Amino acid sequence: MNIDVHESLEGYVMNPIPIPTSSIPIVDPCVSLSSLSYSDSELIIPMNTCNNENLTIFDMSAFKNLRFIEISDKNFYYVTSFRIIGLPHLYDIMIGMDSFNGVFPQADYSFVIADCPLLTSIQIGMNSFLHYGNEFTIQGCPLLKDLLLEGFNFQHSQLVLNRMIIG
Numbered sequence: 001m002n003i004d005v006h007e008s009l010e011g012y013v014m015n016p017i018p019i020p021t022s023s024i025p026i027v028d029p030c031v032s033l034s035s036l037s038y039s040d041s042e043l044i045i046p047m048n049t050c051n052n053e054n055l056t057i058f059d060m061s062a063f064k065n066l067r068f069i070e071i072s073d074k075n076f077y078y079v080t081s082f083r084i085i086g087l088p089h090l091y092d093i094m095i096g097m098d099s100f101n102g103v104f105p106q107a108d109y110s111f112v113i114a115d116c117p118l119l120t121s122i123q124i125g126m127n128s129f130l131h132y133g134n135e136f137t138i139q140g141c142p143l144l145k146d147l148l149l150e151g152f153n154f155q156h157s158q159l160v161l162n163r164m165i166i167g
Helices: none
Strands: 042-045 057-059 068-071 081-085 092-095 110-114 121-124 135-139 146-149
Touching: none
Parallel strands: 042 068, 057 081, 068 092, 081 110, 092 121, 110 135, 121 146
Antiparallel strands: none
């Protein structure tokens, strides 16, 4: 499914969840993440990394200076909670194919992007977030214009698009 949004996605929420006011950064042997500093403005994860079975939470909320997040193909296989909350400078999120797939069919998967006032684009590659569906929220991102889902994403979610032009 390709979705190109030309109007603000402000208020887009599926199964709203409470947004925590503070987050603890993740700690994992994933080199790209362990070397990330609070002052960094970019996070770029190379292909086929960060697939440690102990890494089940991806939370970038503590890294307030991030402007760009790029995650290549086949990453974060065991993550069941994806959170990007309160990043005031973030403008672009790119996620490659076959990432955040999950191996726990009964897990409580959650996807939250919230309170990122400069975010304009979210791109998610084919087969990423395949099993996600319990909690899905995009809110507080008034400049979000482009949401591209390349296919087989959020297979267990009911996708509802409000106040948008799809074309």
